[in-house]
Amino acid sequence: MTKQPLAPGRVLIIGSGIGGLAAGIILSKLHCRVTVVEKNPLPGGLMRGYERSGIECPTGVHYMGALDEGQPLRRLWDYLGVTPLIPLERMGMEGIIDRYVFDDFVFDLPSGxxxxxxxxxxxxxxxxxxxxxxxxxxxxxxxxxxxxxxxxxxxxxxxxxxxxxxxxxxxxxxxxxxxxxxxxxxxxxxxxxxxxxxxxxxxxxxxxxxxxxxxRLAGSSARMAEAFLSRFKSLDGDVITGDGVESIRVESGQVQGVVLKSGRILEASTLIAAIHPKMAAAMLPAGAIRPSYAQRVAQIVNTKGLFGVHVAVNADTHPALPYNIYRLYPEADGSLPRGVFHQLRPSGQTGVNLLSLITTSGVEEWRPWAGTRSGRRGSDYGAAKEKKARHVISEASRIFGPLTDGKILDSYTPLTIRDWVASPDGSPYGILRSAGQLMQAASLNRTSIRGLYLAGQNRLCPGIMGTILGSFQAVMQIIGHEQFARGVAGEFL
Ligand SMILES: Cc1cc2nc3c(=O)[nH]c(=O)nc-3n(C[C@H](O)[C@H](O)[C@H](O)COP(=O)(O)OP(=O)(O)OC[C@H]3O[C@@H](n4cnc5c(N)ncnc54)[C@H](O)[C@@H]3O)c2cc1C
Structure with missing residues (x-):
């Protein structure tokens, strides 16, 4: 008797972020032939940082939870086979993970x-x-x-x-x-x-x-992206980089494959879009999705954008901190529309530490440049970023002491994130997982097109844990609960 395959033979995945690569690894372990297509020259999406003045600046991974032996994310990483490839350092060993600084009090978030x-x-x-x-x-x-x-x-x-x-x-x-x-x-x-x-x-x-x-990552965040990539490749996964998907081919309600920007056609009857559903929907032929689905995608509200700045500081005057600091500015009703995240850690260069600052900043703040592309926004955009960066740094100096000797390595806006990973309006965490649109967001995972599935942070929940859980869920949807329980979950449940 021939054994029934656990999963479809050939799978294409759009997007090489942690969501796409995790789904690729799971399916490769099930002996699928998987190709991940990435529009950027380097794979990894938000996982991957970038270098400025020889210092690696992180983007989408500042800290993660539940990675101790036996804990949920660790068990998923173990299943994926990436744990030994990602150097980590534990936070909270000296007491706290996060310090919340308000105008009139401080709260320390301990571990445990x-x-x-x-x-x-x-x-x-x-x-x-x-x-x-x-x-x-x-x-x-x-x-x-x-x-x-x-x-x-x-x-x-x-x-x-x-x-x-x-x-x-x-x-x-x-x-x-x-x-x-x-x-x-x-x-x-x-x-x-x-x-x-x-x-x-x-x-x-x-x-x-x-x-x-x-x-948090010990050393370069490129190691994390490379870990997922090398694990995927070791399972015979293919990655095409620098050539994004332009359109998804659908015939009689069934996925046929994709057309890349270069014009290259890739065929497959199973396709995972590990990108924002709005972008995936825009790649479909007119009339392929139901009007109700198109309407839900169009109406979905995304998380608000972020502004980030990386500053190189003197390690003697600003020693690294084993915890993060949040400076918070609550409204009278207790809500927190504004706050700044700070992480001060070794930069990898002697005598220099890296201070990363992130604060909320809606895309509307950058509207004058909305029609421009990264690297071609003009000097007034640079000046606006510099002004905002200086303001955030001057607020940070109330916590860290004078930062006048700090060198701004880089700053990014929602437009940067929008162009880099194709997230609508530069939304950092994709779809807003609010109580009000919980069901609407979940319903997007059923596209009504045979062979088309969603993964990535928009599937279930953002963050490293939420995105990886979403990849497992996508595979469960593809192969069915029973096969999933037998061939995948049995290894870690
Ligand atoms: C500033 C910031 C800080 C964060 N900090 C943390 C943190 O400390 N801890 C944490 O757990 N989470 C954090 N997150 C969230 C976390 O990074 C994300 O939830 C997660 O990385 C999302 O992974 P993804 O695979 O869904 O998406 P992405 O990483 O965005 O990957 C999508 C990929 O698809 C590619 N793509 C898009 N369109 C196409 C196309 N047409 N063809 C081919 N490829 C395409 C993109 O280029 C990208 O590589 C942060 C996010 C941001 C923005």
Whole structure:
């Protein structure tokens, strides 16, 4: 009797970010012939940093959670076979992962669930009842996350958690003070969703993963991109770079392949678009998708853009910090429309540390240059970036002391992210996972075109963990629950 194949023979994947490469590795392990197509010269998407003045500047990986042995992301990395290839350093060993700095108080986020609870109880002695309730939910979701079957098993009970109540509503309902809400608002920013709109499940999942253990890359982020790439290639995966997909070929409702910018045609009956669904939809022939789907894609709201600046600083006057600092500016209602993320770490050059600063900045702030492309935006764009960078640096000097000797290595805007990875409006985390559009976002994963699947951060949730979980989900959709349970999940569940 011939063995039934676990997965389709030939698969094309659009996009070589962590979502595309992770899906490519899983399918290659199932003996598919997989080709990943990347528009940029170098694969890796947001995983890959870039070099300025010999210093590597990170982009989409500043820190990650749940990578200790046995923890969820580590188990997925182990399955993918990338763990030994990615040098990491653990954060929080000296007490804290993040420091939240407000005008009038500081909150330190420690590593570990118990330490977090103790820290909350100390800082908010009047709110023991509320903290008990929050911790019960958090521990519950941490257990669900640890089991990993919440998103990867057909018999999951996770749907009971995916409710429409936002974390903001939940905290108000249990009577949390505005100050406690403000502290608890910070983890929601890690997936780009305001607390008031962040579904409780996503909120707890994000916070739990970082509390389990937090890590940053030891050395160059190119190592991470190269790790995923080399693992994929070692499984006979093919990567085409510098030639993006222009259009997706569909006949009688079935995917046939893609046409690249160069005019090259690649044939396949299974295609994973590990890019934003809006971009994938625009590649389809007119009338291929249902009008209702097209309308949902057009209406989807994305996460707000970011402005980032990398500064080389003197390592003697500004020693590296083993934790991140968030400077936060809450509104009267406790919401956090503005904040700045700071990471100060070794640059790889003697005597020089790298200070990375990131703050929210909508694409509308850069509207005058919206019609331009990266590298051709003109000197007034450069001046506007420099002005904003100087402002962010001067605010940072209130935390770090004078940064006048700092050298700006680079700054980026939502337009940079838009052009680099083709994310609409430069949205850093793709689709806004808000309680209000949870179902609408999830429904995009069923395209009604046979052979077309979505992966990447827009599939389930952004961030390294959310994107990889999304890749596993995409493969589960392709090969079916039963095959997935037998051929994939059995290895780590
Ligand atoms: C500034 C910033 C900081 C972040 N920090 C963190 C962090 O500290 N921790 C964390 O967990 N997450 C972080 N994230 C989020 C995380 O980086 C992303 O969720 C994740 O990398 C997304 O991976 P992806 O594969 O979905 O998308 P991407 O990495 O964007 O990959 C998509 C790829 O598709 C390619 N592509 C697009 N169109 C085409 C086409 N037509 N043809 C061929 N290829 C195409 C793009 O060039 C790109 O390489 C951050 C994101 C940003 C922007």
């Amino acid at each position: 669930m118990d330490a977090f609870e103790a820290s909350l109880r100390r800082s908010f002695p009047e709110e023991q009842v509320q903290i008990k309730s929050i911790m019960a939910d958090l521990r519950d979701i941490a257990r669900t996350l640890s089991s990993l079957d919440m998103v990867l098993s057909p018999t999951t009970t996770a749907l009971s958690y995916v409710n429409f109540e936002s974390m903001g509503q939940r905290l108000l309902r249990i009577g949390c003070s505005q100050k406690l809400c403000t502290v608890l608002a910070v983890p929601a920013t890690l997936i780009g969703v305001p607390l008031q709109e962040c579904p409780a499940f996503y909120y707890y999942m994000t916070l739990a993963s970082y509390l389990m253990s937090s890590w």
